[in-house]
Amino acid sequence: MVDYHIPVLREEVLHYLNAGDKHLIVDGTLGDGGHAEAILQNSGAQCRVLGIDRDAEALARARKRLAPFGERIILVHGNYSEIQSILAQKNIREIDGLLLDLGVSSRQLDTPERGFSFTHDGPLDMRMNREDSTTAADLLETLSDKELEDIIKHYGEERHYKKIVRFIRKAQGKGPLSTTASLSKILSSAVQQPRPARIHPSTRTFQALRIAVNRELDHLRTTLTDSLQILNAAARMVVISFHSLEDRIVKQFFHDEEKGCVCPPKTPICICGKTSRLKVVTRRVVTPSAEEVKANPRASSSKLRAAERVYA
Ligand SMILES: C[S@@+](CC[C@H](N)C(=O)[O-])C[C@H]1O[C@@H](n2cnc3c(N)ncnc32)[C@H](O)[C@@H]1O
Structure with missing residues (x-):
């Protein structure tokens, strides 16, 4: 079936x-x-x-x-x-x-190569249409700090947006961020949540990036x-x-x-x-x-x- x-x-x-x-x-x-x-x-x-x-x-x-x-x-x-x-x-x-x-x-979520999910490792892609030119990794590379903060704040309704961007920039100092697992690891250290947490620390930022990539x-x-x-x-x-x-x-x-x-x-x-x-x-x-x-x-x-x- x-x-x-x-x-x-x-x-x-x-x-x-x-x-x-x-x-x-x-x-x-x-x-x-x-x-x-x-x-x-x-x-x-x-x-x-x-x-x-x-x-x-x-x-x-x-x-x-x-x-x-x-x-x-x-x-x-x-x-x-x-x-x-x-x-x-x-x-x-x-x-x-x-x-x-x-x-x-x-x-789409369950196909790691599509890069939508933080539960599977894959390229940080998130394009619904693979003919589109900009991936989530591209956004992280090219947006200014302010643009990235705005996306995470508004599209992810994430209050830790400033800290997240700081952590992302620090990681990018060592090389480009190109996989879902590497981003998720950063988000887990940037977003401190009460335990047990209602949602995974990556949920809001992944949602924000997906919304932005696909407008x-x-x-x-x-x-x-x-x-x-x-x-x-x-x-x-x-x-x-x-x-x-x-x-x-x-x-x-x-x-x-x-x-x-x-x-x-x-x-x-x-x-x-x-x-x-x-x-x-x-x-x-x-x-x-x-x-x-x-x-x-x-x-x-x-x-x-x-x-x-x-x-x-
Ligand atoms: C939740 S799924 C729909 C599932 C579908 N109703 C079914 O029963 O299988 C959403 C689908 O919409 C597509 N999609 C999202 N935004 C779109 C857009 N702006 N234009 C066309 N398709 C879009 C996605 O690629 C995805 O395949």
């Missing part, structure tokens, strides 16, 4: 995407194709899925897995932030749903905004995030786009012209059940939010 990434919140994704009688769903983070397969299995024969992934290796695996669906699956190697141009190239103007299951797949938050912001141009009326956008930075962006975006007029309260007639473009369908954030977390601990931090496109 092939060891695929386990799709998180599978039933919830199906419920909120509501793909049954729809025609075209975009899975912007195809990964191993688990969610795409579930969507195809649970929708009518008219429903197609356009799957995008920036990782060519993930795409190759998904291609095999989804082959039985024939022309109902369309695969694209690319970045979901290019969704508008990807659709334009295929002469598609509107879609009936968008799924973003953010972050990295288990396959994850920029791509997410762009895509949320651009998708408003291509979602049909009543089409749903479903986003699963794995840390508070992503979830905050999604929550705020949904909130802002649900709001209509933003004129000051006493303005007699609306002059801002803003109308509501989304209706939030998950009033409370959706999280996995205890059973799901037990079966798949990697689901534990997942949070799902969904909204429906409305036209004034």
Whole structure:
């Protein structure tokens, strides 16, 4: 049996995407194709899925897995932030749903050569798309102290950012930092935690570097905004995030786009012209059940939010 990434919140994704009688769903983070397969299995024969992934290796695996669906699956190697141009190239103007299951797949995390994980030694790479030019090792070499501190502070929400950069610079004095194990060793000595610690001392800095290497938050912001141009009326956008930075962006975006007029309260007639473009369908954030977390601990931090496109 092939060891695929386990799709998180599978039933919830199906419920909120509501793909049954729809025609075209975009899975912007195809990964191993688990969610795409579930969507195809649970929708009518008219429903197609356009799957995008920036990782060519993930795409190759998904291609095999989804082959039985024939022309109902369309695969694209690319970045979901290019969704508008990807659709334009295929002469598609509107879609009936968008799924973003953010972050990295288990396959990426568990492949040491990809350099995402501090639990395996490997090159300090972290590129989701191996055709991109900048690796995590490159960032450590080329960024200024201040730039590196900012990344670790903001993307890792790590309070020991100054000390970490000091320790990294000291180690770089003896030679370039090029492996996950060598960075993790430095982080373990820089970050002192109470025992037993809730997370590994490398967790936050590895997250920060990964976000920076792949410009994850920029791509997410762009895509949320651009998708408003291509979602049909009543089409749903479903986003699963794995840390508070992503979830905050999604929550705020949904909130802002649900709001209509933003004129000051006493303005007699609306002059801002803003109308509501989304209706939030998950009033409370959706999280996995205890059973799901037990079966798949990697689901534990997942949070799902969904909204429906409305036209004034
Ligand atoms: C959590 S996995 C998705 C797993 C998938 N839902 C499944 O069921 O197998 C995230 C995937 O999104 C891809 N990815 C992350 N950011 C991306 C982006 N900006 N554009 C395209 N793919 C992206 C990663 O390469 C990874 O394969």
